[in-house]
Amino acid sequence: MDYVSRDGWGARSPRSTTSVPLSAREEVTLHYSTGSTGQSVRSIQDFHMDGNGWSDIGYNWLVDDDGTVYEGRGWYVQGAHAAPRNRQGIGVCYIGSDGMSEAAKAAVLEVYDEACRLTGRTLARKGHRDINSTSCPGTDNYNWWKSSGYRDVEGTRGDDMVGLKKGDTGERVKFLQSTLMKAGFDLPKYGADGHYGDETAKAVLAARKSQGSAQDFGDRITGWAAMQINQAFVKAQAPKGGEAELPETIQVSGELEVEQ
Numbered sequence: 001m002d003y004v005s006r007d008g009w010g011a012r013s014p015r016s017t018t019s020v021p022l023s024a025r026e027e028v029t030l031h032y033s034t035g036s037t038g039q040s041v042r043s044i045q046d047f048h049m050d051g052n053g054w055s056d057i058g059y060n061w062l063v064d065d066d067g068t069v070y071e072g073r074g075w076y077v078q079g080a081h082a083a084p085r086n087r088q089g090i091g092v093c094y095i096g097s098d099g100m101s102e103a104a105k106a107a108v109l110e111v112y113d114e115a116c117r118l119t120g121r122t123l124a125r126k127g128h129r130d131i132n133s134t135s136c137p138g139t140d141n142y143n144w145w146k147s148s149g150y151r152d153v154e155g156t157r158g159d160d161m162v163g164l165k166k167g168d169t170g171e172r173v174k175f176l177q178s179t180l181m182k183a184g185f186d187l188p189k190y191g192a193d194g195h196y197g198d199e200t201a202k203a204v205l206a207a208r209k210s211q212g213s214a215q216d217f218g219d220r221i222t223g224w225a226a227m228q229i230n231q232a233f234v235k236a237q238a239p240k241g242g243e244a245e246l247p248e249t250i251q252v253s254g255e256l257e258v259e260q
């Protein structure tokens with residue numbers, strides 16, 4: 001994963017750090033800064049350290065509208081972004097308001113994929129509003145985050161396909177295969193047989209290409225690949241009514257984030 005290091009954006013040194021092992025991580029938590037998209041990472045850090053009195057910038061990672069990823073506290077240090085789950089959650093902040101650019105979305109997914117790869121498992125996707133009473137990370141951003149790569153089909157969680165690779169077998173592979181078939185990418189020889197072989201890899205690649213991917217193999221389902229497969233699925237199912245509306249959450253001014 002390419003990113004701008006702390007030195008790269010002129011970070012101040014943290015006043016203190018609390019280490020977190022990767023094994024303690026359970027989720028990636030999305031935030032937004034609610035400021036302008038031109039806000040500098042350093043100004044966010046100054047606000048968190050001088051305004052809030054925190055030890056450092058609150059987030060583990062930040063992304064901007066150009067799709068650049070910035071190192072906040074990084075993978076191994078506890079953040080201050082969504083107490084009481086700062087230990088479990090890797091906090092990623094979009095620098096801007098509700099309505100992320102495609103480049104920013106891709107960057108968030110890149111951080112997510114890397115987090116899953118490093119921890120060796122599929123981490124949950126949370127929005128700040130799942131943990132505290134806040135509008136963060138904005139309704140459009142939140143809906144995108146919860147639905148990209150996640151599609152509830154016949155009671156199976158869509159994110160179950162993330163991490164699958166060629167050679168895998170079982171129910172999750174069946175789910176992937178049935179999603180591909182419903183998206184219009186047929187598996188004429190074997191159908192949804194629960195074996196991720198050449199035919200499935202070919203359909204994965206075709207589904208991804210239909211959504212603009214430049215990949216030339218379909219051997220592994222990253223978060224990004226799952227999102228493209230789900231997009232293909234959603235397009236194949238359309239038109240079937242509008243997007244799901246989430247209930248309004250309680251709006252509060254400012255973030256309820258405490259360092260702990």
Ligand SMILES: [Zn+2]
Pocket residue numbers: 030031032081128134136137255
């Ligand atoms: Zn937040």
